[in-house]
Amino acid sequence: MANTIRIRARVKDGVTEVKSLISHPMDTGLVKDKKTGEVIPAHFIKEVVCKWKDKTVMTAYWSGGVSRNPYIAFKFKGASKGDKVELSWKDNKGESDSTTATIE
Amino acid sequence: MINAKRRVVLKGSLSAGAVGVAISSGLLTPQAVLADWPAAAFTAKTVDDGLKDLLGTTKLETSDKIKVKAPDIAENGAVVPVTVEADMDGIQSISIIAAANPTPVIASFDLGPEAVGFVSTRIKMAKTAKVIAVVKARDKLYSAAREVKVTIGGCGG
Numbered sequence: 546m547a548n549t550i551r552i553r554a555r556v557k558d559g560v561t562e563v564k565s566l567i568s569h570p571m572d573t574g575l576v577k578d579k580k581t582g583e584v585i586p587a588h589f590i591k592e593v594v595c596k597w598k599d600k601t602v603m604t605a606y607w608s609g610g611v612s613r614n615p616y617i618a619f620k621f622k623g624a625s626k627g628d629k630v631e632l633s634w635k636d637n638k639g640e641s642d643s644t645t646a647t648i649e
Numbered sequence: 650m651i652n653a654k655r656r657v658v659l660k661g662s663l664s665a666g667a668v669g670v671a672i673s674s675g676l677l678t679p680q681a682v683l684a685d686w687p688a689a690a691f692t693a694k695t696v697d698d699g700l701k702d703l704l705g706t707t708k709l710e711t712s713d714k715i716k717v718k719a720p721d722i723a724e725n726g727a728v729v730p731v732t733v734e735a736d737m738d739g740i741q742s743i744s745i746i747a748a749a750n751p752t753p754v755i756a757s758f759d760l761g762p763e764a765v766g767f768v769s770t771r772i773k774m775a776k777t778a779k780v781i782a783v784v785k786a787r788d789k790l791y792s793a794a795r796e797v798k799v800t801i802g803g804c805g806g
Contacts, residue, residue: 560765562767573752573773575751575752591686592686597763600761600763601761602760602761602763602764603758603759603760603761603764603768604758604759605756605757605758605759605768605770606686606687606691606756606757606758606759607755607756608691608752608754608755608756609752609773610691610747610750610752610754610755610756610772610773611755611756611770611771611772611773612727612728612729612770612771612772612773612803613727613728615770615771616730616769616770616771617768617769617770618732618767618768618769618770619758619760619764619765619767619768619769620764620765620767621761621763621764621765622763622764622765623763624763
């Protein structure tokens with residue numbers, strides 16, 4: 546599950562904006578496969594965590610209502626250019642991924 | 650492959666260690682650490698039940714300090730961009746609800762003290778409905794909503 550996360554973090558006027566795209570099917574478990582008529586099992590990201598200097602800046606709790614290949618953006622104060630931010634996700638099947646980005 | 654797994658395990662134990670240190674040094678309140686995926690809220694079938702499960706009440710104060718940005722008309726309900734901005738101090742969380750979805754509560758973002766009142770994501774919408782943003786700030790709940798017309802529903806079926 547490597548490289549499921551694309552991330553960009555930029556600081557402007559003391560506020561860092563983190564933007565990320567994650568590759569994930571985000572199946573709700575409520576939808577039937579149109580060809581087979583069988584329900585596509587739930588498979589979605591439950592939690593996305595962003596850390597900066599061991600502080601949890603943002604924790605997102607998601608249902609399957611977030612779109613496929615989810616986009617997430619948020620902002621926080623205090624970081625400087627060159628600092629690292631770590632973004633990680635976990636899904637309902639226990640899969641996970643994480644990546645670290647340098648703030649531009 | 651084995652190595653990759655080991656790495657994950659190592660990372661997991663390291664981050665658990667960091668949380669432990671953060672608790673003992675008083676950086677994190679126990680509540681923040683115990684916060685967990687709100688299963689009941691995400692499976693609730695109505696907005697009211699979802700709100701009760703997620704935030705403990707359905708009483709929300711409408712606020713013009715919250716801006717919900719979303720398209721007036723979404724041609725594809727599978728991908729509706731939603732941005733919530735809140736000009737408030739002490740924001741603890743921002744939640745996004747699509748009122749007519751089979752399970753309306755879509756996402757909840759817990760924000761740390763460094764975070765600014767801003768989150769952006771893309772959601773699925775079953776049909777035309779209000780997108781409701783609920784902001785928890787200084788233990789009070791505020792909300793704002795915006796109607797999004799959906800041409801093709803995005804929950805399949």
